[in-house]
Amino acid sequence: MEAIIYEKTLDFLQKHKIIPSQQHGFVPGKSVSSNLLCCLSDWSLEVDRGNSVDVAYLDFSKAFDRVPKRRLLFKFQHYGITDLLLRWIESVLTDRIFKVKVGNCFSLSAPVLSAVPQGSILGPLLFITYVADLSGLLKSPRAFYADDLKIYGISSDHQKIKRDLTITERWCEDWLLPLNTSKCKLLYIGKNNPRHRYFINNVELSTCDEYLDLGVLITSSLSWSEHLTRIIAKANKIIYLVSKTFVKPSVETTAKIYKTYIRPILEFANNVWTPVLERDKKLLESTQRRVTRMPYGINRPQYLDRLATMNLTSLSIRRTRGDIITTFQALTTANSPIRHLFSLNPDTRTRGHIFKLQKENFKTRSRQHFLSNRVFDPWNSLPDYVVLSNSVLSFKINYDHYCTE
Numbered sequence: 001m002e003a004i005i006y007e008k009t010l011d012f013l014q015k016h017k018i019i020p021s022q023q024h025g026f027v028p029g030k031s032v033s034s035n036l037l038c039c040l041s042d043w044s045l046e047v048d049r050g051n052s053v054d055v056a057y058l059d060f061s062k063a064f065d066r067v068p069k070r071r072l073l074f075k076f077q078h079y080g081i082t083d084l085l086l087r088w089i090e091s092v093l094t095d096r097i098f099k100v101k102v103g104n105c106f107s108l109s110a111p112v113l114s115a116v117p118q119g120s121i122l123g124p125l126l127f128i129t130y131v132a133d134l135s136g137l138l139k140s141p142r143a144f145y146a147d148d149l150k151i152y153g154i155s156s157d158h159q160k161i162k163r164d165l166t167i168t169e170r171w172c173e174d175w176l177l178p179l180n181t182s183k184c185k186l187l188y189i190g191k192n193n194p195r196h197r198y199f200i201n202n203v204e205l206s207t208c209d210e211y212l213d214l215g216v217l218i219t220s221s222l223s224w225s226e227h228l229t230r231i232i233a234k235a236n237k238i239i240y241l242v243s244k245t246f247v248k249p250s251v252e253t254t255a256k257i258y259k260t261y262i263r264p265i266l267e268f269a270n271n272v273w274t275p276v277l278e279r280d281k282k283l284l285e286s287t288q289r290r291v292t293r294m295p296y297g298i299n300r301p302q303y304l305d306r307l308a309t310m311n312l313t314s315l316s317i318r319r320t321r322g323d324i325i326t327t328f329q330a331l332t333t334a335n336s337p338i339r340h341l342f343s344l345n346p347d348t349r350t351r352g353h354i355f356k357l358q359k360e361n362f363k364t365r366s367r368q369h370f371l372s373n374r375v376f377d378p379w380n381s382l383p384d385y386v387v388l389s390n391s392v393l394s395f396k397i398n399y400d401h402y403c404t405e
Contacts, residue, residue: 002092002121003121009081009089010028013079013125013129013132019132020135021337023128023135023145024144024337025124025145025148026124030337032145032215032216032269033271033326034338036213036214036272037271038338038341039055039143040218040222040370043055043366044222046154047189047222048364051154051155051156052154052189052190052191052192052193053153053154053155053188054152054153054154054158054161054186054193055151055187055188055189055211056150056165056184057148057185058148058150058184059148059179059183059184060147060177060178061178063127063147064116064147065116066178067126067130069090069093072093072130075132075133076089089122092120093116096111096112096117097109097111097112127147128146130175131147134171137167137171138151140153140157140160140161141153151164155190155194158194158196158198161196165198169200184200185205185208186206186207187209187211187220188207188220189220189221189222210226216268216269216272216273217230221366223276224273224275228273228275228280228283231268232283232287234265235266236287236290242262243294248294248295249294249295254292254310255311258288258291258292258310258312262287262291267315267319267322270322274319276369284315285315285316288314288315289303292312320378321400321403323374324375324382325396326338326371326375327357327375327379328387328389328395331344331355342357342372344358345358346358352380352381353387354387357375360372360373383402385402386399
């Protein structure tokens with residue numbers, strides 16, 4: 001029942017354009033990657049133009065717990081959701097209890113204190129609907145991921161950013177959803193940044209040289225070395241635990257553990273970032289090398305042979321494949337949130353397929369290695385039968401076939 005209500009409510013909200021395009025959280029077709037790619041495209045482009053960028057990261061205080069029920073219902077009614085559906089949503093928000101089950105035993109009932117039901121299908125949709133109108137009040141570029149909000153702009157537009165911070169502050173007061181000023185941060189991006197000061201609730205935002213943005217470490221230089229150091233260290237901790245748990249695991253067990261617990265750490269949102277320095281590429285690949293050695297002793301096969309035995313490929317090959325798939329989805333999916341990141345070559349007389357990308361001139365390393373630029377050569381070299389695939393699944397099959405030719 002809840003899934004049906006969710007589907008119908010989401011359809012209504014999207015049809016009437018109530019959920020803003022800047023909201024990437026819990027919206028079909030959008031993700032952490034789409035959020036970060038849109039932001040990093042703006043930031044790297046401005047830095048390439050010689051501008052510096054100021055990014056204000058805002059944190060709502062216990063957002064899902066603080067949403068006032070009556071005001072949430074008021075907004076739904078204002079948007080046109082009434083009668084039975086509104087009453088059903090009201091019943092979901094009121095008089096809720098929970099129990100904890102351990103084995104076959106249940107705890108006593110206790111009231112649910114959070115305003116928006118967490119862990120439910122409908123809960124996140126209720127929250128993003130509650131904050132939907134805030135985006136329309138702001139003039140600066142911004143991006144939401146559920147309760148995570150960043151407002152940014154070039155440093156010369158600092159007055160506009162300050163105005164939007166004031167508007168956000170007032171909106172939070174009016175709708176009883178306070179900001180946690182101690183967790184709000186300011187990131188200065190680019191050389192010669194004038195480092196303007198910004199305030200929320202009369203408190204100056206503290207600055208940082210790097211910020212963990214939705215699981216990806218963003219630095220003031222837009223370098224990925226720090227992020228790679230972080231994820232490699234995190235993966236190595238898991239590898240250490242595995243090595244202490246299994247003396248000499250089988251090839252099958254090693255491959256399964258690696259694909260389930262370790263590789264996802266090394267590849268999370270990897271269409272957003274990429275290792276640029278050879279040192280970083282080797283460090284990242286060495287993590288996978290280390291795992292593939294676990295089933296063997298001193299006389300182990302060569303790395304490529306170990307990969308073949310475990311049905312793996314190098315991480316660099318997987319990153320290129322992931323970039324290519326992301327590009328295909330962006331260019332062929334209706335209403336793709338990252339379609340605007342890619343420019344097609346208007347000259348149809350050139351050789352190659354009809355979706356060839358137009359080359360962009362760039363000056364900085366961060367722009368050179370952004371997705372739309374680093375994918376230029378491998379994407380444009382694809383044959384027609386791959387690019388003209390009629391689905392993502394068939395594209396993957398055709399691309400893999402092309403790579404083995």
